[in-house]
Amino acid sequence: MTDYDVLRVFCAPNGGYGNELGVVRDGSVLPERSDRQAFAAKLGFSETVFVDDPERGVVDIYTPTLRLPFAGHPCVGTAWLLDVPELVTPAGVVGARQDGEFSWIEARPEWAPPRTLRQYATAAEVDALPVPEPGTWIYAWAWEDEAAGRVRARAFPGRDDGIDEDEATGAAALLLTAELNRALNITQGKGSQLLTAPQPNNWIELAGRVTLET
Known part of the structure; x- marks a missing residue:
């Protein structure tokens, strides 16, 4: 084993x-x-x-x-x-640091696999989305509070491997941060939290809380 x-x-x-x-x-x-x-x-x-x-x-x-x-x-x-x-990683060297309750990494958005970023008008619309048919990898998002950088998101990998929805997706968060060029506080899936912050020279920091189950 x-x-x-x-x-x-x-x-x-x-x-x-x-x-x-x-x-x-x-x-x-x-x-x-x-x-x-x-x-x-x-x-x-x-x-x-x-x-x-x-x-x-x-x-x-x-x-x-x-x-x-x-x-x-x-x-x-x-x-x-x-x-x-x-x-x-095969893509490159990922910087890492611990800051209180958050684990941070620094990576480049071009390392992330292609994702379709699909914006909706309200968080309620994102909440109500059904799981789409397998095919396109979709990151559905909407502003909860644009001034504060708060985003509601859900991720649908579009794969036929039993994973209909990804609870928290760092690579997609990097792509969205690069597109919007601002720090984000993302609530994804059922309630996961992701933080991002653009850095110089097209690097982006990504953070979250981590717990050990077993």
Whole structure:
């Protein structure tokens, strides 16, 4: 049996909600990509991380169906778990820091996979959306308070792998922050919270609360 931790990333202020993440701290137990893909599919989380070097923060990220060069909530959660100053992903080096209750990473929006950002007039419209048919990856959002940078969002991966809605999606938050060019406080899914802040030279900081379940 392969040992792994289960985290919840981008939790609400009360510690609830958040997106589950599987982390295999000793990636050497499953060195082959095909075995890692099969294990990620077996666990069924939106992403599973394999740590190849815990001191340097070298990580390998998988959804149930594919390998990702970068993903937001896996990096936020794994940086918190390993307590390292950076993570090394196939996309590039991700800066990391801890600030009180929040785990922060710094990444580039071009590392994020393509997402369709779809704005709605009100948060109530976003709340009422049904899950669309598989196909396009949609990040539905609306302003809750534009002056304060508060956003209501839901994410629909559009994949046929049993994950109809992603509870908290850091990569999409990076893309929305880049498009709006401002700091955001995002409530996604059932109540997860994501914070973002643009930085110089097209870097964006992304933060959330992380809890360890097992």
